[in-house]
Amino acid sequence: MDLGLAGRTALITGASRGFGRATALALIAEGVHVALGARGVDGLALVQAEAIEAARARAKRLGSQPTRVWTQPVDVSDASAVASFVAGARDALGPLDCCLVNGGGPPALDFMAASDDAWADATRLLLASSVRLCRLVLPEMMERGWGRIVQVTSVAVRQPVPDLVLSNVVRPAVHALTRNLAVMAARRGVTVNTVAPGFHLTSAVERLIRRKLELGEAGSREEALAQWERDIPAGRLGRPEELAALIAFLMSEPAGYLTGQLIVSDGGWVRAQF
Numbered sequence: 518m519d520l521g522l523a524g525r526t527a528l529i530t531g532a533s534r535g536f537g538r539a540t541a542l543a544l545i546a547e548g549v550h551v552a553l554g555a556r557g558v559d560g561l562a563l564v565q566a567e568a569i570e571a572a573r574a575r576a577k578r579l580g581s582q583p584t585r586v587w588t589q590p591v592d593v594s595d596a597s598a599v600a601s602f603v604a605g606a607r608d609a610l611g612p613l614d615c616c617l618v619n620g621g622g623p624p625a626l627d628f629m630a631a632s633d634d635a636w637a638d639a640t641r642l643l644l645a646s647s648v649r650l651c652r653l654v655l656p657e658m659m660e661r662g663w664g665r666i667v668q669v670t671s672v673a674v675r676q677p678v679p680d681l682v683l684s685n686v687v688r689p690a691v692h693a694l695t696r697n698l699a700v701m702a703a704r705r706g707v708t709v710n711t712v713a714p715g716f717h718l719t720s721a722v723e724r725l726i727r728r729k730l731e732l733g734e735a736g737s738r739e740e741a742l743a744q745w746e747r748d749i750p751a752g753r754l755g756r757p758e759e760l761a762a763l764i765a766f767l768m769s770e771p772a773g774y775l776t777g778q779l780i781v782s783d784g785g786w787v788r789a790q791f
């Protein structure tokens with residue numbers, strides 16, 4: 518299927534690993550110019566080199582110009598850093614067509630262990646960051662009559678995940694933001710959707726494995742993985758490339774009538790009927 522994305526621009530936060538990195542590579546394969554941000558300079562340099570190589574390989578195959586790759590460190594919890602990131606991306610790539618709202622997750626905690634500071638940090642990391650990013654990219658998309666915003670949340674929006682109380686409570690608000698913005702922007706050619714990944718093999722899951730080992734809930738990495746695999750009807754964890762393919766579709770031209778949706782990609786982990 519032609520996603521109709523060649524020549525478009527996309528801004529991706531949390532781009533150095535996991536879903537952000539996989540989405541950057543999926544979009545580059547479609548000919549999208551990308552602006553990539555994350556906090557760590559080293560991780561960003563690695564993904565930049567990978568992205569430039571992917572853009573060159575595509576250009577060579579098609580006999581075209583490589584798509585542009587721009588990077589800048591950004592902490593999505595920091596309002597002024599986000600504003601500077603978006604402004605820099607626009608200067609480098611031109612108007613922004615697509616935006617992946619993504620970053621790190623809050624720490625794994627149960628309710629009794631979560632302090633006021635932990636709640637405030639989680640709200641800043643997940644919700645305030647999304648509000649700010651959308652506020653910065655959406656008006657221009659609406660003015661130009663085309664745009665795609667995808668928010669990365671978690672299956673926690675549909676079903677609480679043990680020990681992830683911060684995620685379970687704050688992420689549904691991020692999807693509520695999706696629904697509000699989707700209604701506001703639908704007549705202006707802009708779609709806003711939420712993806713809710715289940716367990717995928719990224720560094721975020723490696724951190725959950727380390728926690729299971731520390732708490733004695735598993736004796737080895739293999740045992741921790743096997744516990745999830747038993748719970749997942751598909752019998753395996755997802756690959757970040759699988760979520761990236763879904764995100765690229767949601768950003769595509771053919772997905773223009775799909776807005777305000779929460780799309781769970783979890784190998785069947787959520788048991789709810791609706």
Ligand SMILES: NC(=O)c1ccc[n+]([C@@H]2O[C@H](COP(=O)([O-])OP(=O)(O)OC[C@H]3O[C@@H](n4cnc5c(N)ncnc54)[C@H](OP(=O)(O)O)[C@@H]3O)[C@@H](O)[C@H]2O)c1
Pocket residue numbers: 530531532533534535536537554555556557558560591592593594619620621622623642669670671672713714715716717718719720721722
């Ligand atoms: N993997 C899963 O199974 C899974 C399941 C459900 C939900 N999720 C959620 O999906 C999101 C992405 O997960 P992932 O698996 O791709 O995680 P990951 O592999 O740990 O990658 C996270 C990315 O976000 C960046 N990042 C972290 N904190 C940031 C911040 N404050 N500002 C900007 N960038 C930040 C990281 O780079 P730096 O550290 O250098 O900033 C990295 O590039 C997270 O919110 C995670 O909780 C993941």
